[in-house]
Amino acid sequence: MAPLNVLMIGTGEYTTGFVGTGASGSDKKVGVVGLTLFDLRRRGKVDKLGMVGVNGSKFPAIRQHLDKNITQVYNGLDTSFDSFPANDQKDPDAYKTAIDRLSPGDAITVFTPDPTHYPIALYAIERGIHVLLTKPAVKELSHHQDLLRRAREKGVYVFIEHHKRFDPAYSDARFKAKTLGDFNYFYSYMSQPKYQLETFKSWAGRESDISYYLNSHHIDICDSMVQQLGYLPVKVSASSSKGVATDLGCVAKTEDTISLLVTWAKTGDPSKRAVAVYTSSWTAPERAGVHTNQYFHYLASNGEIRVDQAHRGYDVADDAAGQIQWFNPFYMRYAPDEDGNFNGQTGYGYISLEKFVDGCTAVNEGRLKPEDLDSKGLPTLGNTIATTAILEAGRRSIDEGREIGIVVEGNTWKLM
Numbered sequence: 395m396a397p398l399n400v401l402m403i404g405t406g407e408y409t410t411g412f413v414g415t416g417a418s419g420s421d422k423k424v425g426v427v428g429l430t431l432f433d434l435r436r437r438g439k440v441d442k443l444g445m446v447g448v449n450g451s452k453f454p455a456i457r458q459h460l461d462k463n464i465t466q467v468y469n470g471l472d473t474s475f476d477s478f479p480a481n482d483q484k485d486p487d488a489y490k491t492a493i494d495r496l497s498p499g500d501a502i503t504v505f506t507p508d509p510t511h512y513p514i515a516l517y518a519i520e521r522g523i524h525v526l527l528t529k530p531a532v533k534e535l536s537h538h539q540d541l542l543r544r545a546r547e548k549g550v551y552v553f554i555e556h557h558k559r560f561d562p563a564y565s566d567a568r569f570k571a572k573t574l575g576d577f578n579y580f581y582s583y584m585s586q587p588k589y590q591l592e593t594f595k596s597w598a599g600r601e602s603d604i605s606y607y608l609n610s611h612h613i614d615i616c617d618s619m620v621q622q623l624g625y626l627p628v629k630v631s632a633s634s635s636k637g638v639a640t641d642l643g644c645v646a647k648t649e650d651t652i653s654l655l656v657t658w659a660k661t662g663d664p665s666k667r668a669v670a671v672y673t674s675s676w677t678a679p680e681r682a683g684v685h686t687n688q689y690f691h692y693l694a695s696n697g698e699i700r701v702d703q704a705h706r707g708y709d710v711a712d713d714a715a716g717q718i719q720w721f722n723p724f725y726m727r728y729a730p731d732e733d734g735n736f737n738g739q740t741g742y743g744y745i746s747l748e749k750f751v752d753g754c755t756a757v758n759e760g761r762l763k764p765e766d767l768d769s770k771g772l773p774t775l776g777n778t779i780a781t782t783a784i785l786e787a788g789r790r791s792i793d794e795g796r797e798i799g800i801v802v803e804g805n806t807w808k809l810m
Contacts, residue, residue: 397441398754400431401496402475403489403514404505405447405456406593408528412452412459413593424463426726427503430747432464432473433736439751444476446492449484453477469734489514498522499758501751503555508602512537515552519544524551524754526747529610530785531778533602535807538782542775551757551764556614556773556781557746561724564615567692567699571619575695577658580620580670582612582690585651585678591642594676598639599648605632605788608674609654610781612690614773616670617780619692622771625658625668627780630787631797638677651675654788672784683709684720783807 407413411425434440447453460473478492479485493502501524504514512532515525519541531554532538545552558564571577586608591598594607617627634649653673660666678687684704692699705720712719723729724741731737738744749772756762768776787798787809799810 397435397439398751398758399442399444399496399500400440400751401444401446401492401500401502402427402431402505403446403492403502404528405445405452406505408505409445409503410456410460411463412456424460424467424728426743427505427747428460428473428475429464429726429736429738430744431503432471433468433739433744434748434751436471436735439748439755442476443474444478444492444495446478446489448479448486448488450477450479450481450488451484453481464736468730468736471736490517493518493521493523496521496523499754500524501526501754503747503750504528507597508533508606512541515541516544519548519550519552522548522550524553524750524757526553526555526750528555529614529781530602530606531775531782533606533782533786533789535779535783535786535809538775538779539807542779545764545775549757549764551750551753551767552775553750553753553767554614554773554775554778555746555750556611556778557725557743558611558615559618559773560742560745560749561703562742563701563703567701568615568619568622570699571692571694572622574692574697574699576660576666577620577623577625577668577692577694579668579693580616580690581673582609582616582671583673583687584608584611585675585687586685587678587680587682588638588642588676589680590676591639591644595642595644598676599645603634603649603652603789604674604676605652605654605672606785607676609652609672609788610785611688612672612674613654613656613784614778614781615690616672616692617778617784618771618773620658620668621777621780624661624663625666626661626802627656627784627787627800628659629657629797629799630784630791631655632788632791634792649792650677652788652792654784654791656784681717683718684722686722779807783809 409427479488503526635651638650639648658668687704689702726741727738
C-alpha cells in the first residue's frame with residue numbers, strides 16, 4: 395500500500411511555528427504537525443503533503459520560515475508542500491477545494507479555530523477522508539455524535555490529537571490507576587503565559603475559551619483513567635475569572651481562568667461517586683519559567699498519583715532569558731542527531747501524529763477497522779465523547795449560571 399497522503403488544514407503556530415510575521419515566541423518555534431509529517435515523509439510513511447490556510451499571501455513567508463528553520467537545520471529535510479489558496483487569493487473555503495483533490499483513504503489534519511472543526515471534518519468524512527482533529531474535537535456534544543455516526547457509516551478513522559495520552563508519565567499513571575481501586579478525587583491545573591493571548595487574540599473569547607483550549611487535556615486524561623473503571627460524568631458546575639485578558643485587549647467576554655467541578659458516578663453502582671476539578675488559565679506570569687504549567691492529583695480508594703509535568707528535573711539558566719527555565723523535550727525534541735537529521739521521534743507530540751498515520755494506513759490496508767482502533771484505547775472520536783460533554787456543559791454552566799446534568803441513554807449522550 396502506498397504511503398499516506400496528508401493535507402494540513404491550518405497554517406499557524408502548531409502546524410508551522412509561524413505566527414504573524416515570524417516564528418512563534420512559544421516553545422513551538424518550528425511547529426509540530428508540519429515538522430513531524432516532513433520527517434514521516436523522509437521515513438517513507440507519508441507521501442504527498444498539502445497545506446491550507448485562508449490567506450494565500452502568507453505562504454511565501456511560511457516557506458521561507460520552514461526552509462530556514464527546518465531544511466537548513468535538519469540535513470536538508472524536504473519541507474515542500476502544495477498550498478491552498480493561491481498566493482494572491484483569500485478564501486475561507488479553500489479547504490473544500492483542497493479536500494476535493496484528495497482521494498478516499500487520504501487524510502487531513504485540522505488545526506483551526508474550534509468552531510470550524512465540525513464543518514471541515516464533516517466535509518472530509520463524507521468524502522471518505524480520514525481526519526485528525528486538534529483538541530477539542532468540537533465544541534458541541536451533538537456535533538461530536540453526528541461526526542461519530544457519519545464516520546462509522548463511511549468507515550473512516552477520526553482521531554483527536556490528545557497528545558498528553560502519550561506523555562510517558564500520564565500513560566503510566568493511566569495504567570497504574572487500574573489497580574488503585576475506586577475513583578474518588580481528581581484535581582488538575584494547566585496554564586500558559588499572558589503573551590500567548592497575543593497569538594490567540596483573534597479568537598480568544600470570540601470563538602472559544604481557555605477551558606476548551608487547555609482543560610481539554612486533563613479532562614481527557616482523567617476520562618481515560620476512570621472510563622476503564624466504569625465511571626461516567628453526571629453533572630458539571632463551572633466558574634470563571636475575568637479582567638486580565640480584557641486589559642490586554644481581548645474582547646469583553648474573554649475569561650482569564652476557568653474551573654470545572656465535575657461529579658462522576660460508577661456505572662451500575664450509584665453509591666460510588668467521585669469529584670474532579672479541572673482548572674486552566676492563559677493569564678499566567680510571563681516569566682514563570684515554563685511555557686505550559688501542568689500537573690494533576692488523582693486519589694482513589696487504595697492509593698493516589700501526583701504528576702508535575704512542568705518541572706521535569708531539567709532546567710536551564712540563560713543570561714539572555716534572565717531567569718531559570720524548565721523545558722519539555724519530552725514533548726518535541728528539536729535537537730538533531732549525530733548525522734544532522736531530526737531526532738524527535740520519541741517525543742509524545744510526534745508519537746501522537748504518527749499513531750494517527752499508522753492507524754490510517756492500517757485501515758487502508760484492511761488490517762484494521764476504525765472500531766478496532768477504538769478498542770485499543772486511543773483518543774478516537776468514539777473514546778472522547780465524555781470530554782466534549784464536560785467541556786460543553788462547563789461552557790453552558792457559565793453562560794446559564796446553573797449546574798448542567800449529563801445523561802447517557804443507550805449510546806446517546808445528552809446535556810440537561
